[in-house]
Amino acid sequence: MAPPPRLAALLLLLLAGASASAVRADLVISRADRKVDLTSHIVRVLTSLKVENVVSEPVSKVLLAFPNIQAKNLAAIRAFGTEGKVKGPSVVLPIETVQPSGVPPELTFFSVSLHKPLQKGKILHLDVLTVFTHSLQPFPEEITQAESQLVVFQDSSHYLSPYPVKVQTLSIRLPGGRVESYTKYANTKLVDSELKYGPFEDLPPFSYSPVIVHFENNNPFAVAKELVREIEISHWGNVQITEHYNIAHGGARLKGEFSRIDYQSRPYVRGVSSFRHLIARLPPTAHSICYRDEIGNISTSHLWSDSKKTQLEIEPRFPLFGGWQTTFTIGYGLPLQDFVFTSDGKRFLNITFGSPVEEILIEKLIVKVVLPEGSKDIDVSVPFPTKQWQEVKYSHLDIAGRPVLVLEKPDVIPEHNLHFQVYYKFSNISLLIEPMMLITGFFLLFVACIAYMHTDMSISKNSPSYLAKLQWDEVQATVQQIQSIFGQCLAVHDKLEVSLHDLSRTGDTKSCKAARKAADAQFKELAKELKPLLISLQSSTQSYQIWPKVEDLVAKEREMQEKLMARHSTVVDSFEKKLRGQDIENRIASQQQKITVLRQEVESLLEYLSEI
């Protein structure tokens, strides 16, 4: 079951040949305690060093050594130091890769620069946090659904250092559960999922003794093959973050079948190596959170929020077993004032770099900061090296496009979740460009509509269709005039009726006659007005449809007029002869009927004309 100790063999070879020149004599590490945390798939090693200067000249650099095989998995390294006998508040110390002369090429060196050189006899407390990815190798590499996942971790029980180490210990925290095997030395203890090596005393520089731990680790091996984070700033008050994940289970691959019944009946036994959800901690002010993939929303997620944080539990569409992958997108909005600030004329965005998802390893992280259209003088400050370039993105109604700052970094771990700043210049007036553009656009559209309705667009002024249209307009005008005349005629009719009513009430024939006279005069006048209109209408070629109706109308109206007059004279006559009301009614009853019918006809004709 033991893994092939190739790393160990290689290192032993190497160390045997480690030349004396690489050994440093200026410093001595009086105590080295290493704590290795293997509970998740990201390996964190916290090394507390007590460094003492043993030479006369002050030393300003401390070297840290890692075998290349470890160094290539090194995702982050950080050092904090305090000087003095007791540990005080520590400060972050800058670290850089160095290649000192005479060291074997199989080792990678980092040098910690001290803020002030270490004097003789002084002691420096140096805490180095190193984080490794891909350091837990699944072994066996393929397991079935029911098996739990075993991984192998390799390191040295001795602290690899160019300095002599007086006392050192190593403790490895395991996630609990089964431990298949581990390298046993004399003073090795396994207590409650904590494996202890040491203390070892007085070891020369570059001492190395391989340790292999083979244990069960069923924590989610969530690996994002690629994560694209898009941070879009809108000065209307929102910072929109969209994160596209391509997640895989980085542990031992599933072999054989996946049985849902096994998984459902005993999920923690059959399917123990899988994970079904991830937790993302978003800022407390996050709003409009969405969770979807390319084929729609994913309905399995939970959200809790309180004043400190918003916690989003995202469950992919299916549980992820070893080697399975899925993609999804989460998006959320943040209030602008919490993340964008101004300082001496420049604005800057201050936001975290990495993913909000817990314990996730991102193999390739691309952060795109989309600044508003019209931003200038873009500048960025990131606490670690990244690849950077700029793009242009066209979004809602953009003309020049929005400048996009792209940052790319491989192997991002939660420790990289630091704030970074993007500085840019942006004037608030640019905000109004797009609304103004819309307003102008619609205004021009309406103006164009109005202009179109009021202008004559015909190409030729002599074309038959144009002439026809002109004639038609003329006909319409004439028809309207005719209508108004007939309207007046009808009004006169009404007036006559009214006078008759008056007559029946008052018996005043004189006023009735006067009304009749006035009506006659009006009729004559109207007839005079009507004549030229009728002639012009008849002569027009466009009126062939209307003309018969108009003719009909004229005839009907004349008839009605006559009937009305006749009735009027009959009534007046009878009044003068002092006939009884009943008799008058009888005499005019037939006329009355005809008049009503005629009137209806006239009115329906008028309505027909008005609808043209």
Place this chain on the structure above:
Amino acid sequence: MAEPEPTTAAAAPAPGRLRNAFGGVLCAFTLLLIGVLAFSIRLFSVIKYESVIHEFDPYFNFRVTQFLSKNGIYEFWNWFDDRTWYPLGRVIGGTVYPGLTLTAGSIWWLVNALNIPLSVETVCVFTAPIFSANASWATYLLTKEAKGTGAGLMAAAILAMVPSYISRSVAGSYDNEAVAIFALVFTFYLYLKTLNTGSLFYATLNALSYFYMVCSWGGYTFIINLIPMHVLLCIVTGRYSSRLYIAYAPLVILGTLLAALVPVVGFNAVLTSEHFASFLVFIILHVVAFVYYIKGLLTPRLFKVAMTLVITVGLAVCFAVVAVLVALVASSPTKGWSGRSLSLLDPTYASKYIPIIASVSEHQPPTWPSYFMDINVLAFLVPAGIISCFLPLSDASSFMVLYLVTAVYFSGVMVRLMLVLAPAACILSGIALSSAFDVLTRSMKFQLSKVFNDGSAVSGDSIAEGSTASNDTKGSSTSTVNTNSAKIENRTEKSEKPSKKNRKKDREVTGSVPVKPKKEKRLSVLPLEASVVGTLLLIVLGGFYVVHCVWAAAEAYSAPSIVLTSRSREGLHVFDDFREAYAWLSHNTDVDDKVASWWDYGYQTTAMANRTVIVDNNTWNNTHIATVGTAMSSPEKAAWEIFDSLDVKYVLVVFGGLVGYPSDDINKFLWMVRIGGGEFPHIKEPDYLRDGQYRVDSQATPTMLNCLMYKLCYYRFVETDGKGFDRVRGYEIGKKHFKLTHFEEVFTTHHWMVRIYKLKPQKNRIRGKLKKLKSSSKTSSTLAAGRKKNPWQ
């Protein structure tokens, strides 16, 4: 009252024009609101579920649109899709109706050209609601051509929310019908417009609109048969005019030429029987036109002679042409009709000969409740609409009646064609409601004015019946009436004064004259109470319709069918199993793996999982589908051989037994047997039935219990509850404990609705055993002999 203008002529028409303008604005505003209504009533699916493509066919259309937007139009025409119908593939560019795709593609292109970053999916989801708004506007235009603005508005409002159309055009239902109904109605509108105006401009537009319809939907044959029918009707009823000629002749010529440009139609536009009616009517129309021309040239006596001559010659030519056509048609096996058209003419055709067409639920005849569900109260209003169309029968209204009658017939044959009935029902109901309101409000107005006049007569006031007072009663209080009447009284008292003053006042009165005639237009007025009650009842009826439509839009037709929900005491439970399975397929299988499933899931698998499928919803190759059906109904080993010969790596089945999802593969299984048995006779339907009953419990036949579909669905199902109780069928399954030898379960979704199996690789053969294996495979699988195409053999 305002002082009248000093000029005599200009003052009078002003109020009328203003009224028209106001009416125009009101009408435009109403139309805008109707459009908003049509759009927003279809958004229930987005609000209740999500903005996602629905069902099966829309996924294919979506995939085609994605391809179009990514690769451009020329690539699209030449697109040979190798991810479906493996190993045959499908020429997509030549076999789809491109109208919908091109429409959505150009909307997407336009929107992106304006730098509005909408995804193709968003555009596709909202295409259908946008086109429903267009369709309701087109309905307005169409009805307006036939019966005026009021009926048009009514019909547009009704169409905006008719459930039948909603069912095909909710947001996300990205299907041909959504666009096609607009094209259909608009083509009819342009036809009637041409018929009413006789303008060649509209005739050309009509041909273009017909072209768009041909691009959009196979239902264009309805247009190309209905319009000739109407033309024939007009000729027979003696309504021939030059307008009719202009409306029809250009449509046939231009329309046929344009239709032939669409690859999927091509030469079918002149070769298949669906189009022959139009050519025949085209000839008849020319003969009739010729007759009318001759009639104008000759004297009546000569004409009679010529008439007989022309008729004999014309008939002879007609018969000759018909004979040639009949001979041509008869030479083809299906008599030149496509299967679907034939099943329209003979409703029993499909169930007899083409099980694939019959197996689709939307090709079944509808039940009565579905009429009520889909057109609701319109079913009762339509007869009134027909009567109203006959009152003055015009060319346009006769077209409406004809449209309705044919659509009713077609909807009776196929549920799907209920969609064609919906616009007809809406238009006629709109006409009915509009004329009913017309009569009722007119008589109300008339009666009201009478009431007020009687009242004034009693009080001793002497206002003539025709005075303006009654006009102002509409909506105003009695006090204004009194003041008005007082004014008029004053005026009538002064009326003996010189004529010039009189005339001015007369003009004031004439201003309101045009309103008045309506109330006395017809003597047939109803009593006031009856008309008030009638109006209220109609409003209540309309209210019921609106409530029903909103319910249908919100509850019945909003589900996207790929996501299911159920309400329980704990709240909403979501069944998202389909997408779970498709997402698993797309991320965890090799990109070139072939997935076999029943054809219903083909489009979704290609679109969502991006995997090659064997058969899909296009059902163009019956044999291929039958092969899959045969595999599903064969025992495991035989099925494995069939699938292996098709390079299949995964088999996907849909199983509802655990959660009670009724449209699963076990319920569809008999169709697989039937379709498979139609091509491969060793699959016999009776083998799967016990005494003519389809069952999977302990009474089921051994063939049934050993077929692949049964095994894949119920594999380890008994372990869920210990008994194997199937919630869809409602009984315990027949064979509970069994093992799979040639397949292994690779994925089952959370609610077991989709189960995916992988074909186990072939075992290494040991030399000595080779012969034995060969012989056993021959004896055990009767299939090997009967199968038509199996490259593996």
